[in-house]
Amino acid sequence: MAAACVRLMTLKPIIHGTSSSTFLRPTSLKFRAYSTALMSPPSTAIFYQDHGPPDTVTKVVEMPPVEIKANDVCVKMLAAPINPSDINRIQGVYPVRPPVPAVGGYEGVGEVHSVGSAVNGLSPGDLVMASPPSPGTWQTHVVKDKSLWHIIDKGTPVEYAATVTINPLTALRMIEDYVDLKSGDAIVQNGATSMVGQCVIQLAKLRGIHTINIIRDRTGSDEAKEKLTKLGADEVYTESQLDVKNVKSLLGNVPEPALGFNCVGGNAASLVLKFLRQGGTMVTYGGMSKKPITVSTTAFIFKELSLKGFWLQKWISSDKTDECRKMTDYLLGLIREGKLKYDMELTPFNEFHTALDKSLGKLGSQPKQVIKF
Amino acid sequence: MAAACVRLMTLKPIIHGTSSSTFLRPTSLKFRAYSTALMSPPSTAIFYQDHGPPDTVTKVVEMPPVEIKANDVCVKMLAAPINPSDINRIQGVYPVRPPVPAVGGYEGVGEVHSVGSAVNGLSPGDLVMASPPSPGTWQTHVVKDKSLWHIIDKGTPVEYAATVTINPLTALRMIEDYVDLKSGDAIVQNGATSMVGQCVIQLAKLRGIHTINIIRDRTGSDEAKEKLTKLGADEVYTESQLDVKNVKSLLGNVPEPALGFNCVGGNAASLVLKFLRQGGTMVTYGGMSKKPITVSTTAFIFKELSLKGFWLQKWISSDKTDECRKMTDYLLGLIREGKLKYDMELTPFNEFHTALDKSLGKLGSQPKQVIKF
Numbered sequence: 001m002a003a004a005c006v007r008l009m010t011l012k013p014i015i016h017g018t019s020s021s022t023f024l025r026p027t028s029l030k031f032r033a034y035s036t037a038l039m040s041p042p043s044t045a046i047f048y049q050d051h052g053p054p055d056t057v058t059k060v061v062e063m064p065p066v067e068i069k070a071n072d073v074c075v076k077m078l079a080a081p082i083n084p085s086d087i088n089r090i091q092g093v094y095p096v097r098p099p100v101p102a103v104g105g106y107e108g109v110g111e112v113h114s115v116g117s118a119v120n121g122l123s124p125g126d127l128v129m130a131s132p133p134s135p136g137t138w139q140t141h142v143v144k145d146k147s148l149w150h151i152i153d154k155g156t157p158v159e160y161a162a163t164v165t166i167n168p169l170t171a172l173r174m175i176e177d178y179v180d181l182k183s184g185d186a187i188v189q190n191g192a193t194s195m196v197g198q199c200v201i202q203l204a205k206l207r208g209i210h211t212i213n214i215i216r217d218r219t220g221s222d223e224a225k226e227k228l229t230k231l232g233a234d235e236v237y238t239e240s241q242l243d244v245k246n247v248k249s250l251l252g253n254v255p256e257p258a259l260g261f262n263c264v265g266g267n268a269a270s271l272v273l274k275f276l277r278q279g280g281t282m283v284t285y286g287g288m289s290k291k292p293i294t295v296s297t298t299a300f301i302f303k304e305l306s307l308k309g310f311w312l313q314k315w316i317s318s319d320k321t322d323e324c325r326k327m328t329d330y331l332l333g334l335i336r337e338g339k340l341k342y343d344m345e346l347t348p349f350n351e352f353h354t355a356l357d358k359s360l361g362k363l364g365s366q367p368k369q370v371i372k373f
Numbered sequence: 374m375a376a377a378c379v380r381l382m383t384l385k386p387i388i389h390g391t392s393s394s395t396f397l398r399p400t401s402l403k404f405r406a407y408s409t410a411l412m413s414p415p416s417t418a419i420f421y422q423d424h425g426p427p428d429t430v431t432k433v434v435e436m437p438p439v440e441i442k443a444n445d446v447c448v449k450m451l452a453a454p455i456n457p458s459d460i461n462r463i464q465g466v467y468p469v470r471p472p473v474p475a476v477g478g479y480e481g482v483g484e485v486h487s488v489g490s491a492v493n494g495l496s497p498g499d500l501v502m503a504s505p506p507s508p509g510t511w512q513t514h515v516v517k518d519k520s521l522w523h524i525i526d527k528g529t530p531v532e533y534a535a536t537v538t539i540n541p542l543t544a545l546r547m548i549e550d551y552v553d554l555k556s557g558d559a560i561v562q563n564g565a566t567s568m569v570g571q572c573v574i575q576l577a578k579l580r581g582i583h584t585i586n587i588i589r590d591r592t593g594s595d596e597a598k599e600k601l602t603k604l605g606a607d608e609v610y611t612e613s614q615l616d617v618k619n620v621k622s623l624l625g626n627v628p629e630p631a632l633g634f635n636c637v638g639g640n641a642a643s644l645v646l647k648f649l650r651q652g653g654t655m656v657t658y659g660g661m662s663k664k665p666i667t668v669s670t671t672a673f674i675f676k677e678l679s680l681k682g683f684w685l686q687k688w689i690s691s692d693k694t695d696e697c698r699k700m701t702d703y704l705l706g707l708i709r710e711g712k713l714k715y716d717m718e719l720t721p722f723n724e725f726h727t728a729l730d731k732s733l734g735k736l737g738s739q740p741k742q743v744i745k746f
Binding site for chain 1 (some may be wrong): 438444468525536635638642656657658659660665666668670671673674675676677678679680682683684687
């Protein structure tokens with residue numbers, strides 16, 4: 001999975017200049033031995049030598065051409081997102097991460113540039129995505145084994161192809177895997193404006209499942225409510241609106257939810273728990289507030305709540321490549337049919353550090369940043 | 374299930390005197406219509422008119438004889454425990470409780486005194502227990518439908534027969550129902566000196582399962598450790614001994630536990646979570662500290678912990694009478710073989726309010742109180 005990164009290990013980069021103008025030059029000449037072999041173009045990459053604050057440790061570097069071996073495919077990248085897990089990998093706080101030095105990124109889509117001599121079924125010009133996601137997508141050209149690329153319909157908008165595997169797939173798996181929901185049932189979630197949150201609303205709606213959505217109190221919360229309602233949300237509340245004795249009195253015709261999703265923690269998680277029905281399940285997949293979840297013992301004993309977690313990377317790593325691709329194709333189909341959409345901001349690759357600052361929250365609340373190469 | 378209590382509803386008691394000398398006299402004469410029918414003896418009972426502090430609202434009353442209908446069995450009670458759930462029922466804070474006025478108690482064992490005309494298979498002198506437990510066992514004579522009594526081996530010590538259904542059965546179900554444990558695996562639990570805790574140690578040991586046990590810091594903790602070790606505990610720690618950076622460094626040869634039991638909450642619950650292995654499950658069945666459980670979002674996502682609750686009364690109410698009795702027989706068999714034992718203090722019925730004070734914690738840490746009639 002980490003072919004590009006393993007090759008990086010043979011490099012001893014020399015870094016010059018500022019983060020946006022830094023280039024890496026190899027001091028090892030190993031790759032010269034491949035000069036008669038099929039080689040990739042040089043690749044401009046977002047590279048980090050050591051873990052640390054992403055806006056400090058990431059540099060734009062010029063990577064030398066690498067050999068395209070018999071089973072390799074060289075892909076000219078078209079788009080790749082900046083996900084919170086990408087940031088945590090660079091910070092060194094993500095439990096599974098490539099060894100440093102490394103190129104950032106994990107999801108992404110591109111066009112086949114050239115293929116190794118033993119590759120069938122993929123040709124230059126094909127639209128392919130890293131599936132399951134794998135490290136090193138923040139660069140103009142990526143060389144990886146053919147098994148790591150999944151061909152997709154050329155009619156797919158690249159920003160969606162670049163982002164479908166982590167957040168929309170998380171939403172889909174969480175809806176499918178924890179509680180046997182039927183049409184007419186309900187889900188409650190916090191962080192509803194997140195990409196996962198937006199997907200939960202739409203994927204639930206397609207199944208006839210109601211959603212109760214909790215968002216932060218902030219400027220623009222009315223617009224956020226309107227947007228989520230247009231996506232199909234049944235109810236949208238800010239946290240302060242739920243500061244009532246009995247949140248269930250707000251349910252109206254929506255049944256008590258059997259399933260809840262939490263990506264925030266703290267009070268926002270407690271609100272999800274309050275909405276859950278007897279025997280309900282809350283699945284945690286994020287912790288944006290950095291606050292823990294607090295639950296009374298009676299909520300476990302007498303309300304019979306179950307609390308679990310979802311970690312997509314773990315799900316994928318359990319040999320689920322085929323299943324992952326099948327789900328991805330299903331989601332991309334919905335996207336092409338206009339049944340699944342979510343907010344993104346496309347940023348040119350040469351403005352990467354602006355997109356990174358936005359992803360780091362340095363410029364206020366921003367939509368998901370997607371790098372366009 | 375609540376035959377005796379339903380009959381109480383026809384009474385308008387007149388209460389005189391102090392709690393220990395109070396008698397109830399019926400103002401309704403309905404029962405006189407039964408005077409030619411088979412009648413129970415009068416019953417001395419721990420009665421409460423309204424919910425409230427148990428030491429205030431419970432009175433010793435003389436209940437009039439009741440009719441023993443065709444399918445009824447009248448049992449002369451021999452022993453009944455005071456469980457925390459009994460106290461919560463009287464306080465009115467337990468989610469499922471008999472309507473007031475009511476007689477206290479839920480578990481108990483006795484000797485058949487007389488049977489209705491249609492009763493086969495039970496005869497005067499048989500040892501029977503309320504199984505599944507049902508309300509109203511704190512009285513000298515209980516009349517209930519035959520289906521509510523379970524005949525047991527006369528060689529069973531009554532204090533064990535009186536207490537086997539709630540706490541030991543909770544321990545057994547929690548070991549069996551959540552994680553598929555094999556010999557050599559481990560369980561971690563707090564509140565290890567409780568009756569459930571003592572049973573967990575012994576039932577796990579019988580299955581070759583190790584136990585890591587957490588107890589409070591208090592005078593006598595060394596004696597408690599010694600006692601639990603004799604029962605088969607692998608490791609026993611006070612909470613303060615676990616105030617270390619990495620509790621798992623204390624595991625020695627015991628594997629990381631896949632299953633944890635929490636009956637305390639607060640820090641003691643956090644310690645159980647710290648011991649659990651990747652993907653482990655913590656089952657909460659009590660909340661003695663009255664403090665909530667606090668869990669980081671990463672513990673759910675990356676450590677993949679699951680948190681659940683166990684409520685025996687719910688388990689039993691899902692039509693599990695036969696299974697409940699089978700489990701009870703298994704546990705009573707272990708008790709008769711000397712393989713399962715736990716601390717209790719037997720108190721004569723006429724000292725009920727002393728036993729109640731002990732159960733309420735007014736006299737310091739005390740063993741489980743069992744009323745002997």
